[in-house]
Amino acid sequence: MHKIPRIPASIATRYAGKTAAVAHGKVVAGGRNTQEAIMRALKKFPKLKEWDIAVMSIPPRDGVWVV
Amino acid sequence: MPQVSFDYRFHIPGDDDSIYPAAEVEFLGDDGHWRPFILFVDSGAHLTILTASDALRLGLDIKLGRSINLYGVSGSVKAYIHHVPIRIADKQFTAEVAFSISDDTPRLLGRADVFKNFIVTFRETRRKTIFTEEPARSIKLR
Numbered sequence: 001m002h003k004i005p006r007i008p009a010s011i012a013t014r015y016a017g018k019t020a021a022v023a024h025g026k027v028v029a030g031g032r033n034t035q036e037a038i039m040r041a042l043k044k045f046p047k048l049k050e051w052d053i054a055v056m057s058i059p060p061r062d063g064v065w066v067v
Numbered sequence: 068m069p070q071v072s073f074d075y076r077f078h079i080p081g082d083d084d085s086i087y088p089a090a091e092v093e094f095l096g097d098d099g100h101w102r103p104f105i106l107f108v109d110s111g112a113h114l115t116i117l118t119a120s121d122a123l124r125l126g127l128d129i130k131l132g133r134s135i136n137l138y139g140v141s142g143s144v145k146a147y148i149h150h151v152p153i154r155i156a157d158k159q160f161t162a163e164v165a166f167s168i169s170d171d172t173p174r175l176l177g178r179a180d181v182f183k184n185f186i187v188t189f190r191e192t193r194r195k196t197i198f199t200e201e202p203a204r205s206i207k208l209r
Contacts, residue, residue, distance in 0.1 A: 004074045004089045004105060017171055019120070022105060033120035033170040049100075054091065055121070056105035057173045 007058055016061040022054040030058065071156035073108075075194035088189055088196040090176055094164070095152035097126030104174060108196050110187065112177035114165045115153075116146070121174070122166040125151065129166050137165060137172070144169050153181070158200055160184055 007020060007027050015030030021041035022028065028044055031037030034055050041053050073090045088108040093101040094117075102124060104117070116137065122129040132147030146165040153162040162180035181187075188197040 004091070019118075019170070022103075034118065034124050035120055038124070050124075051096070051100040051102045054103035054105050055124075055174075056089070057107070059087065059173075 012058055013061060015058050018058055020056050020058050022056060023048055023052065027056075069156060069158070069200040070197060072190075072195045072197040075196065086194065090155065090196055090198065092176060093154040094121075094125055095154070096124065101154055106174045106176040108187065108189075109175040109177055110182070110189070112175045114148070114175075114177045114179050115162055115181060116165050116167060116172060116175040116177065118170045118172055118174065119166060119168050120170050122147075122149070127151075127166070129168070132166065135165060137167060144172055146172075155181070155185070156198055156200070158184060 005022055005025055005027050011020060011027055011030040018030060018032050019034055019037040020027045020030045021037040023041055023045055029037050029040035031040055037055055038050060038053050042048060042050065075086050075088050089105050090108050091103055092106050093103050096102050104121070119129055127149055129147045132149040135146055135148055136143045137146050144167050146167045148163055148165050150161050151164045153160060160180060184201055185198040186201060188199065190197060
């Protein structure tokens with residue numbers, strides 16, 4: 001079973017509709033795009049490699065996501 | 068049959084409107100490193116969709132791909148299709164991936180090249196998405 005992490009409310013609110021960075025099975029940072037989210041994650045966990053970090057989209061706050 | 072399952076992803080605990088099926092998928096970058104992404108599994112989407120900044124992460128020049136427009140109920144957005152090595156549960160193959168020029172486009176795992184490699188089951192009551200590797204000879208469809 002692969003765990004898909006929950007998004008902390010603070011990041012879900014701040015980066016709704018944007019990007020989250022996932023490390024150690026948890027959402028650790030958010031950003032307007034992949035690079036910003038990963039850069040913030042690497043600042044928190046400098047020993048990580050860029051390719052250790054997963055990125056995911058954060059759903060919007062109001063309503064259901066459709067493309 | 069090799070199988071992997073993923074919990075549905077929760078947005079905010081207690082908010083049932085924001086529960087989505089998701090899967091961890093890796094794409095091969097131009098430097099030889101596999102990079103993980105967590106994508107919404109969308110059986111209604113033909114293509115897997117990533118963003119422009121994801122293309123940059125993988126070392127792709129987005130505009131070298133085939134230009135298309137992605138249409139959905141909320142409008143359209145321009146994208147470029149690339150063929151990218153992909154890995155799900157240790158199974159590797161190459162998939163058509165559309166890279167949206169917008170970083171606000173949700174990342175989706177679509178059917179093209181993916182669903183023919185797996186039987187994908189949405190176990191709604193248990194909130195799990197299960198990928199069972201093809202060929203699945205033991206399953207008989209009527």
